Every structure is written in C-alpha cells, then in structure tokens.
Amino acid sequence: MDESEGSDFELAEGEEEDVAEESEHESLPDEIRQDFDISEPRSHSYLFNEDTVEVINIDFLPDDKSHTLRYIRIEQVIVPGERLPLSPRCPFSMQNLQKIIESKQLVILLSNTRAAEYDPHHNAHVMQLPCIAVVAKITKHQIENGPHAFGMKRVSAELCAIHRCKVFSMDFANRKCGFTILPEYLRPSVMSLTLPNYALSWSPAKKAALCSSLINYPMCAIYDLAEKHCEILIKHLSPWFGEKSLRNILSMGKVPFGFWVAANFMLNTDQKYELLSEDSTDVRLAQLAEHVRKVNRVACTNCGIILFKTADIIRMSCDGIGGNYVNPGGVVHNLVTVSQVDNFQYRGPSSTEFCWFPGYRWKIIMCARCDDHLGWEYSSDHLKPRRFFGMTFGSLKPIPDLTEED
Numbered sequence: 294m295d296e297s298e299g300s301d302f303e304l305a306e307g308e309e310e311d312v313a314e315e316s317e318h319e320s321l322p323d324e325i326r327q328d329f330d331i332s333e334p335r336s337h338s339y340l341f342n343e344d345t346v347e348v349i350n351i352d353f354l355p356d357d358k359s360h361t362l363r364y365i366r367i368e369q370v371i372v373p374g375e376r377l378p379l380s381p382r383c384p385f386s387m388q389n390l391q392k393i394i395e396s397k398q399l400v401i402l403l404s405n406t407r408a409a410e411y412d413p414h415h416n417a418h419v420m421q422l423p424c425i426a427v428v429a430k431i432t433k434h435q436i437e438n439g440p441h442a443f444g445m446k447r448v449s450a451e452l453c454a455i456h457r458c459k460v461f462s463m464d465f466a467n468r469k470c471g472f473t474i475l476p477e478y479l480r481p482s483v484m485s486l487t488l489p490n491y492a493l494s495w496s497p498a499k500k501a502a503l504c505s506s507l508i509n510y511p512m513c514a515i516y517d518l519a520e521k522h523c524e525i526l527i528k529h530l531s532p533w534f535g536e537k538s539l540r541n542i543l544s545m546g547k548v549p550f551g552f553w554v555a556a557n558f559m560l561n562t563d564q565k566y567e568l569l570s571e572d573s574t575d576v577r578l579a580q581l582a583e584h585v586r587k588v589n590r591v592a593c594t595n596c597g598i599i600l601f602k603t604a605d606i607i608r609m610s611c612d613g614i615g616g617n618y619v620n621p622g623g624v625v626h627n628l629v630t631v632s633q634v635d636n637f638q639y640r641g642p643s644s645t646e647f648c649w650f651p652g653y654r655w656k657i658i659m660c661a662r663c664d665d666h667l668g669w670e671y672s673s674d675h676l677k678p679r680r681f682f683g684m685t686f687g688s689l690k691p692i693p694d695l696t697e698e699d
C-alpha cells in the first residue's frame with residue numbers, strides 16, 4: 294500500500310521543521326482557534342482547481358434490458374450515493390478515464406476484491422462473473438494540459454455511484470462490460486396495508502393489536518421491521534451525525550438511507566459487497582443494524598491490538614465520518630476520522646503537501662506492535678480540532694461487543 298497521503302515522492306528537506314514547531318502550536322488556546330468547517334461536503338480541493346472544473350450531468354440509462362458501458366476497476370466497494378475521487382497514474386487508466394469523460398456517458402465501477410486468478414494474456418486479474426458492481430456518473434472532472442507522466446494529460450474526476458448492477462460479460466480490449474440494472478425491493482409493512490384510517494393516530498402497540506385481530510396474524514409479525522432497524526441505526530449513529538441530519542436522510546427514503554449508512558459506517562470490503570449484493574432493502578437494513586449495534590472498539594487488522602473506541606469517531610465534513618480520498622500516486626484511501634488513537638507510532642516527517650484537510654499538516658502513523666500502516670495524524674496551529682486522525686479502513690478490524698443489547 295502507498296503509505297504517503299500527499300506524496301509518492303520523497304519529502305523535501307526542511308519539512309521536519311514542522312515537527313519542532315508542533316509543541317508551540319499545541320499550546321495555542323482553543324479560543325483563538327478557528328473551527329474546521331464540517332458543514333461543507335468533501336470538496337477534494339486538493340484535486341481540483343474549482344475554477345476550471347467541469348460538471349457533466351448525465352443521469353439516465355436507455356431502458357432496454359442489458360447495457361454496455363466502459364468500466365473502471367477500483368480497489369474499494371462503492372455503494373449508490375457514495376463518491377469516489379480518481380486521479381490515476383497508470384497510462385492505460387488515464388486514457389480510459391479521459392475517454393469516459395469525453396464520451397459523457399455513465400461508467401461501471403468494478404471492485405477488484407472480486408477478482409479471481411491472474412490472466413497473463415491480458416495482464417490483469419480476471420473477474421469472477423457474474424459480479425455485482427455499480428453504475429456511476431462523473432460529477433466533476435478536470436483534464437490538465439501540459440506534459441505529465443508518459444507525456445499524457447493529467448486527468449482527475451469525482452464519480453458518484455447511482456445504481457447497483459450485475460456485470461455478466463467483459464471486453465478487456467475495449468474496457469467495456471455488459472450489465473443489467475438490479476432491482477430494489479422494499480416490503481410494504483403489514484400495518485400500512487391493513488390499518489384503517491381511523492386508527493392512524495393510535496399508539497404503535499394499539500395499532501399492532503388492531504391489525505393482528507383484523508387479519509389474524511401474530512403481533513410480532515405486524516411491526517414494520519425496516520422501520521425498527523432504521524430507528525436502531527439512528528439511535529447508534531446520532532452521536533456522530535446528529536439525529537436531525539439522520540432523519541433528513543431517512544426522509545428521502547429507506548433505500549438511500551440504507552446505502553448512506555453503508556457508505557458512512559466502518560465496514561470492510563466483504564461486508565460492503567454483501568450489502569451491495571442484497572436486492573432487499575429490508576434485509577440490508579437488518580444487516581446494517583446488526584453491524585452498527587455490535588461494534589464498539591476497533592483494532593489493527595494485522596495484529597489485533599486495540600486502536601480506538603467507536604465513541605472516538607468524529608465527523609470532519611457534512612458527508613460523514615470519513616470517505617474516499619486519492620493521493621498524488623493515484624491510490625485511493627478510504628478513511629474514518631477519529632479524535633484519539635492508542636498504540637501507534639510516527640513514521641517520517643510531517644507535511645502540508647496535497648493535504649486532504651485544508652489547513653492541517655499530516656504525519657504517517659504505524660501500528661506500535663506490528664508496524665503496519667494505519668493512517669495519518671492531522672494537526673494544525675490555528676484550527677479546531679487541533680489534532681485528529683484519518684485511519685484507513687483496510688488497516689482496521691471492528692471488534693463487536695456481544696454483551697450489548699437493544
């Protein structure tokens with residue numbers, strides 16, 4: 294894994310001065326520090342020059358049954374609604390992204406976690422087909438003129454996943470794949486189908502008792518489980534996102550709410566792929582409620598040492614508790630932001646170059662026990678919080694607390 298946040302080359306000499314200055318900045322009182330603006334979405338301002346960025350609005354697919362589009366292979370699993378910044382370094386990927394931007398078409402994001410054996414003929418890992426992927430649209434892009442690596446133009450884009458899809462064929466030579474859009478099932482609640490209008494204002498228990506007597510169905514099967522699971526998610530996620538903003542997201546529907554939680558909670562790629570493969574929103578919400586309710590500590594995935602408590606997770610943008618960020622080497626990191634971390638050690642000097650959080654300087658952190666890369670410490674001399682951590686999902690293992698009950 295590329296460990297450097299902002300740089301895939303050696304840091305300039307003299308950056309170590311930042312380290313010496315740190316203690317001085319730490320002593321600045323909180324009153325004169327400015328709050329880091331967490332009401333803004335992730336802008337990826339390190340990637341785009343906002344004056345030259347062009348936004349393409351394409352949001353449709355022809356309504357025949359199967360489609361063919363260009364694909365991009367990515368290391369993560371992305372769910373609908375989730376955004377992904379890209380700035381590839383490999384010439385083939387740069388050329389592919391440029392062609393996608395110029396075609397003004399949608400694109401398929403194929404997760405490499407589903408890749409099977411290596412195919413030397415195509416110099417790539419073959420995908421296990423069929424596989425589940427997402428259709429994405431380009432929300433921002435920028436093609437910079439001037440000589441870059443391999444004499445090519447530098448291409449950066451931000452994509453947003455919009456639909457789940459099933460990929461059934463791949464054309465490696467043209468980087469295109471055949472796919473169908475997957476359906477989304479949400480079971481209507483028994484109560485909403487059977488409750489007479491005059492009982493709409495009754496208490497949930499009284500409504501359930503009436504429905505149960507009307508259709509001769511047990512009380513436990515009358516309650517709307519999707520509703521219950523949404524309430525569990527709101528209860529457990531409110532400390533991080535605020536109840537009001539969670540209810541706002543839920544007001545857009547249970548389907549986008551479920552995907553929003555899947556994009557914003559700490560899930561590993563297997564858990565996320567399982568949620569993406571699920572056609573039923575009811576089942577997806579139940580699985581999410583199970584994940585969110587059980588986890589209370591997070592460990593190093595390599596050696597198992599405890600790194601932080603989920604109570605220490607903080608939000609550094611209005612989008613959520615982390616997100617996807619790309620470094621100058623083209624490597625995308627999926628981060629969760631945390632106020633404090635135990636059992637880590639620093640690696641290398643600190644830097645402000647290509648920083649994902651404007652106004653902060655970053656420093657690489659490694660596991661104190663196994664020396665695996667964990668993420669970055671961010672510190673600032675004028676912003677609040679004065680210090681926080683961006684931890685990469687790949688290095689984290691959520692630890693469930695089996696004693697906790699709802």
Ligand SMILES: [Zn+2]
Nearest residue numbers: 593596660663
């Ligand atoms: Zn470790």
